[in-house]
Amino acid sequence: MLGKKYIADLIGQMTLLEKAAEMTQLWGENPDGTLMGILRGFHEKEHLSANAGSLLGFNGAERVLEAQRLHIEENAHHIPLLFMTDVIHGYKTIFPSVLGLGATWNPSLIEESAAVAAAEAAVSGVHVTFSPMADLVRDARWGRVVESTGEDPYLNSLCAAAFVRGYQGDEIGAPLHIASCVKHFIGYGAVEGGRDYDSVQLGDYSLYNEYLPAFQAAIDAGCELLMPAFNTVNGIPCTSSRRLLRTILKGDMDFQGTVISDCTAICELVAHGSAEDNAHAAALSLDAGVDIEMVSSTFYENLERLVETGEISMQQVDGAVERILTLKDKLGLFENPFKDADPEREKELHLCPGHRALARRAAAEALVLLKNENCALPIKKSERLALIGPFADSRKLIDIWGLVNGKETDCVTLRSALEDYKTDYAQGCHLWNLRDMDEERLPDDELIAQAVETAARSDKIILVLGEHPDMSSEAGSRTEITLPENQLKLLQSVCRTGKPVVTLIMNGRPMVLNEVAASSDALLVCWFPGTEGGNGIADILTGRCGPSGRLPMTFPRATGQVPIYYNHLPTGRPNTTGRYQPFANGYIGIDPGPLYPFGYGLTYTDFSYSPVSLSAAEITLSDHSGPDEALLTASVTLTNTGAISGTETVQLYLQDMAGTLSRPVRMLKGFQKIVLEPGESCTVTFPITAKMLEYYIPGKGLSLEAGTFRAYIGAHAQCSAYQEFHLKGGY
Ligand code: BGC
Numbered sequence: 001m002l003g004k005k006y007i008a009d010l011i012g013q014m015t016l017l018e019k020a021a022e023m024t025q026l027w028g029e030n031p032d033g034t035l036m037g038i039l040r041g042f043h044e045k046e047h048l049s050a051n052a053g054s055l056l057g058f059n060g061a062e063r064v065l066e067a068q069r070l071h072i073e074e075n076a077h078h079i080p081l082l083f084m085t086d087v088i089h090g091y092k093t094i095f096p097s098v099l100g101l102g103a104t105w106n107p108s109l110i111e112e113s114a115a116v117a118a119a120e121a122a123v124s125g126v127h128v129t130f131s132p133m134a135d136l137v138r139d140a141r142w143g144r145v146v147e148s149t150g151e152d153p154y155l156n157s158l159c160a161a162a163f164v165r166g167y168q169g170d171e172i173g174a175p176l177h178i179a180s181c182v183k184h185f186i187g188y189g190a191v192e193g194g195r196d197y198d199s200v201q202l203g204d205y206s207l208y209n210e211y212l213p214a215f216q217a218a219i220d221a222g223c224e225l226l227m228p229a230f231n232t233v234n235g236i237p238c239t240s241s242r243r244l245l246r247t248i249l250k251g252d253m254d255f256q257g258t259v260i261s262d263c264t265a266i267c268e269l270v271a272h273g274s275a276e277d278n279a280h281a282a283a284l285s286l287d288a289g290v291d292i293e294m295v296s297s298t299f300y301e302n303l304e305r306l307v308e309t310g311e312i313s314m315q316q317v318d319g320a321v322e323r324i325l326t327l328k329d330k331l332g333l334f335e336n337p338f339k340d341a342d343p344e345r346e347k348e349l350h351l352c353p354g355h356r357a358l359a360r361r362a363a364a365e366a367l368v369l370l371k372n373e374n375c376a377l378p379i380k381k382s383e384r385l386a387l388i389g390p391f392a393d394s395r396k397l398i399d400i401w402g403l404v405n406g407k408e409t410d411c412v413t414l415r416s417a418l419e420d421y422k423t424d425y426a427q428g429c430h431l432w433n434l435r436d437m438d439e440e441r442l443p444d445d446e447l448i449a450q451a452v453e454t455a456a457r458s459d460k461i462i463l464v465l466g467e468h469p470d471m472s473s474e475a476g477s478r479t480e481i482t483l484p485e486n487q488l489k490l491l492q493s494v495c496r497t498g499k500p501v502v503t504l505i506m507n508g509r510p511m512v513l514n515e516v517a518a519s520s521d522a523l524l525v526c527w528f529p530g531t532e533g534g535n536g537i538a539d540i541l542t543g544r545c546g547p548s549g550r551l552p553m554t555f556p557r558a559t560g561q562v563p564i565y566y567n568h569l570p571t572g573r574p575n576t577t578g579r580y581q582p583f584a585n586g587y588i589g590i591d592p593g594p595l596y597p598f599g600y601g602l603t604y605t606d607f608s609y610s611p612v613s614l615s616a617a618e619i620t621l622s623d624h625s626g627p628d629e630a631l632l633t634a635s636v637t638l639t640n641t642g643a644i645s646g647t648e649t650v651q652l653y654l655q656d657m658a659g660t661l662s663r664p665v666r667m668l669k670g671f672q673k674i675v676l677e678p679g680e681s682c683t684v685t686f687p688i689t690a691k692m693l694e695y696y697i698p699g700k701g702l703s704l705e706a707g708t709f710r711a712y713i714g715a716h717a718q719c720s721a722y723q724e725f726h727l728k729g730g731y
Contacts, residue, residue, distance in 0.1 A: 003329070011318055013077060014321070016304050016307060016314070017047065017303075018077070019321045020300045020303040021051035022321050023291060023293060023321065024052050025055065025056050025294045027055075027057065028085075029057060048297065050074040051075055051076060051079075052081070053079070053081070054128075055067070055082075056295060058083055059085050059126050060346075061124050061125050061341040061343040065341050068080055068337050068338055079328070080334065082128055082328060083125050084129070085121070085126050085128075085405065086404045088130075088147060090405075090531070091124065092120050092350040092405060093358075093359050093530075093531050093532075094398045095358075095362045096362055096527050096533070097399045098132075098401075099150065099552060099553070100363075100529060101362065102150045103527065104549055105155065105552075105673065107162035110159055111165050113358060114131075115166040115167070116166075116355045117166070117167070120346075120355065121178055123345040125340075127178055127331055129167055129179075130227060131163060131167070131183075132164065133148055133182075134215050134217075134218055135147075135184055135211075135214075136148070136151065136214065137150065138189065138565040139193075140481050140510040141477050142191060142196065143472050143473050143474060143477045143508075144189070144196065144474055144476075145189070146472040146527075146528070147401060149214075150552030151552070151554065151566070152567065153209070153213040153214060154667070156213070157213050157216070160221070163218070164180045164182070164218050168223070168224070173332040179224040179225060179330075180218070180225070181224070181227055181260060182218035182227070183226070183227035183262070184230065184231075185238060186207065186228075186238060188229035194477050194562065196474060196477050197230050199232050200233045201233075202233050202234065203698070208696035212253065216253055224258065224330070225258045226257060226260075228241075228259065228262065228265065230268065232272060237269055237272045239265045239269060239288070240274055242287065245288045250289060257323070258291050258292065258323045258327050259292070260293075260294055261294050263295050264296045265294070266278075266298050267298055268281075269281035279305065279306060281298050282299050282301075283312050286303075286312055286320065291320035291321075291323050291324055292320075351410060356532050357532075359531050360539065362536070363530055363537065364536040364537070364539045364540050364545045365548055367525065367526050367537065367540050368551055368600070369522070369549075369602040369603070369604075370513070371517055372522045372602055373521050373522065377524075377540075377604070378540075378541060379502070381422075384424070384459045385460055386423075386424050386426065386454045386458035387415055387423045387425045387426075388426045388462065388463050388490070389429075389464035389465050390427060390428060390431035391464040391466050392413075392427070392462070392464040395409065396431065396469055397529050398528055400469060402528070406530075411531050412533065412535050414464060414537050416534060417538035418534075421542070426453075426455075427451070428450075428487075429447050429448055429451075429490045430444060431466075432468040432484055448490050451490060451493070452493050455497045460500045461499050463502065463503045464504045465483055465490070465505055466487075466507050467507050467508055467511070468484075469528055473508070479559070480512075481512055481559050483511065491503070491520075492519070501520045501521055502520065502522040502523075503516055505524070506527070506529070507525060507526075509553075510551070510556065512557065524540065524547070546603050546605070546644070546646045548601070548603065548673065551598055551599060552598070554598045555594055555600075556595060557590055557591060557594065558587075561587065561590075566594075566597055566598040566599075566718075567598075567665070568664060569664055569665070571585040598717040599671075600716040601716075603642075603647060603648060605641075605642030606641045607648045608638070608641050609715070610636050610637035612712070612722055613634070614632055614634050615632045615635075616631075617724070618726050618728070619725060619727050622729050624690065627690040627691040629689060630688060631688055633685050634685070634686050634711040635683050639679075639680070640678055645676065646675070647674065648676065649674075649715070650674055651668060651670070651671045651717070652688075653712040654712075655709065655710040655712070656693065657709065657710065657724075658708070660705060661695075668717070669686075669688070669692045670686045670687075670692075686711075686713070688725075693709060693727065703731060704731050706728055706729055707726070708724055708725070708727075709724065710723070
């Protein structure tokens with residue numbers, strides 16, 4: 001690192017327009033993909049091109065080496081560019097969608113996957129990734145749910161921190177690592193009606209207790225950058241909110257890093273009705289704390305005049321430039337502007353066997369087994385399998401964000417992964433009956449008829465259904481979170497053969513699967529499983545690996561139940577019957593609960609839990625020293641009562657029975673993945689600390705209130721075994 005003085009001297013030499021360019025991120029690509037255009041006049045402003053601070057989505061070692069060399073020549077102060085891109089769940093080796101990674105409940109696997117992604121991206125010249133997305137999501141209609149790790153603040157926090165550690169390594173600038181940008185601050189997952197870019201109403205109770213923790217975890221893990229969300233919160237766009245970005249983020253949360261706007265979000269302030277014009281938008285965002293403007297150029301076009309009129313001070317501009325240059329310095333770019341970019345290492349690392357092996361393991365660990373009756377799984381070599389469905393022989397195993405840098409052609413299909421088994425394949429129907437209507441292709445009815453014939457000849461049907469990857473993406477919100485109708489028709493048709501049916505779902509969100517579950521002997525949720533998807537799924541189907549994934553979000557019975565999440569507040573009239581109950585919380589004609597709760601997932605064996613036991617039932621806070629010290633422990637004895645080895649994810653939930661503010665019916669506070677052989681038992685113990693019992697009271701701050709608490713331990717969020725303890729003292 002060259003340090004503060006070097007950067008201060010550099011800033012001292014820069015003109016205001018050069019500073020404004022440094023604060024601007026340009027699209028990296030010319031429309032025709034040419035290199036020279038980036039540096040000479042793509043924006044019809046050579047000065048901006050030559051002095052821009054960063055490029056979006058421009059990578060590949062050869063191109064980066066050339067672009068960086070030319071840029072340093074052209075830049076007035078020879079300042080290197082930052083190359084930033086969306087490395088969301090892999091770079092070339094694509095891991096399961098982030099929601100699938102959340103379903104692994106395995107932060108160290110997530111960290112490893114992020115380290116692999118960082119290494120592959122770094123050798124292609126990438127310096128910064130726009131990941132992790134730490135948004136809490138409760139509305140499965142929202143298309144970007146696929147990019148989140150789900151509905152739980154604790155699980156999201158562990159995952160966000162793991163992503164940051166994996167990308168950044170032990171120290172920012174470390175070889176084969178990249179800087180991480182946590183997004184979208186804040187409340188993006190709470191957009192009204194699940195409609196992308198919509199408004200958000202968010203009170204401080206929910207903001208501090210539910211939405212901020214995962215961002216805090218990323219910041220505490222050392223995350224270098226942060227991106228404000230597109231949406232408004234309580235009427236103010238995040239991009240221009242002084243309260244959110246200055247008071248809360250830079251104040252309460254002590255974020256010292258660089259803030260980059262989302263794509264064109266600054267000029268969108270005009271469309272939001274928050275800014276009169278682009279100049280006003282630039283002033284509001286810079287004043288709120290944005291350092292880099294992504295893609296649009298309101299900073300570049302307006303900062304000179306805004307400083308002249310005193311609407312913005314030179315210190316504010318210098319503060320932003322200092323943060324950007326410090327990031328470049330921490331990455332070591334002033335000493336070596338090419339960092340890890342290396343065409344030879346690209347060949348060595350991209351999709352190398354070690355990376356593929358990790359992606360395969362992640363694809364398998366992400367799978368969640370929701371049903372397994374009549375010994376449907378694992379499959380046997382002796383069985384004749386009808387492999388049916390639009391995903392059975394498809395390479396569409398990567399979501400939109402994985403396709404930013406990854407390729408479908410690198411994916412392993414399930415059909416090829418099951419080569420050693422006796423399979424007969426039939427497509428069954430098209431993936432999405434509304435799109436790509438092509439006269440040449442066979443109508444669904446014919447494909448279904450072929451599939452029925454294939455199914456009738458088999459011992460067992462493996463039916464691979466799901467959403468088109470475009471259905472869960474940015475601006476990919478849905479009004480019905482069901483499978484397309486043609487796929488449901490295929491399901492009904494093959495079921496009529498009476499053969500056992502194992503259904504696999506590829507999905508980017510929780511889905512309504514009532515009919516699918518009722519018609520299938522076994523049901524597995526696979527998410528978009530990534531490059532090694534076929535192999536990972538085959539590992540589970542064949543029993544080479546046991547399923548161990550758990551739902552990171554609640555699966556509803558009907559779209560109308562959304563948002564549905566396990567850690568809701570109690571109501572004055574809870575439904576205690578599990579059926580429709582007049583004058584109780586819920587909907588007419590439907591069981592008020594989910595189809596599958598948060599945390600749910602089966603294994604190929606069975607586990608039994610002893611009753612919960614506590615080390616103490618009466619605790620006095622003053623007998624204990626710090627918020628991280630265990631006040632008591634809660635434990636169970638877990639036994640594998642089945643016939644094969646398996647991994648159980650034992651979950652601890654706490655409930656504060658009464659507080660100044662009503663507290664959630666339960667909250668995940670710990671989990672452990674335990675591997676047991678048949679007949680084996682072990683004691684699983686969770687420490688319970690003051691920190692786990694604290695919560696934020698608006699106007700007061702972090703508080704711990706005396707009273708009664710319940711500790712639940714079990715296999716998912718609806719587990720029923722608990723013990724109570726009483727706490728004296730508080731703060
Ligand atoms: C998305 C961000 C993403 C950015 C750059 C935006 O549309 O909201 O999440 O990082 O584009 O690709």
